[in-house]
Amino acid sequence: MSRTCGGSRPSFARGCHATLPPHGYDQIALQLTGHAWAVVAEVRRCCTALPPHAEPRVLVEVVLEEADRRLAQPRLGTVRCTQMRAGSYAPSTNDGPGCKPP
Template identity: 70%
Template sequence: MTVVFDPEGRFGVGLPLDREPHMQLVRAVISWAGRAPLPPGDAEQIALQLTGHAWAVAAELRHLCVGLPPDAESRVLAEAVLEEADRRLPQPLLGTLRCVQMRARLVRALYERLDRLAARAAPTGPPL
């Protein structure tokens, strides 16, 4: 077993998230209604992919929250989504479409919060 010393919680933060392929998967999974059933093995693999990606997006979101005041509205909203992620992501995968769609919705919610915090942190004008 390898132990990583990461006192600031930066391991993995700042790595490229490869967003677009994951968001295409999220859109496909969420819209999967009235079609042929999703084979359980495929559902499990998609859920694993989305779960891993959700953890990565959550780590990035946590990193952006650190610099915000504790009572800032954007931080409170982001922390609500992070609490939901912390509650749902460790749950066992069921190999069902419902389970996969729940993970997909969570990835989408994490990205929505990440985008709002990133837009808030981005410079808005030329340096003085």
């Protein structure tokens, strides 16, 4: 796997795409998804300590619903899908389906 792209910074920091073995991006997306579910579970646990109608709790619940929705989408094993799992990609109208199957 190529770790740099013409400099000392990692390729992902420069917008370059590293060459990975088959299913490499899917494995990265799987790892990111697992870690994200762990964070969601911890945030959800902390959220229960907040008063039921407190503004912070309401906002956290909205974020948790969105996280549940996004993380439940199937992984495609593509660069774009992996970037979206990592939260480092802002889709535009021309980018296609992201992590949703075609």
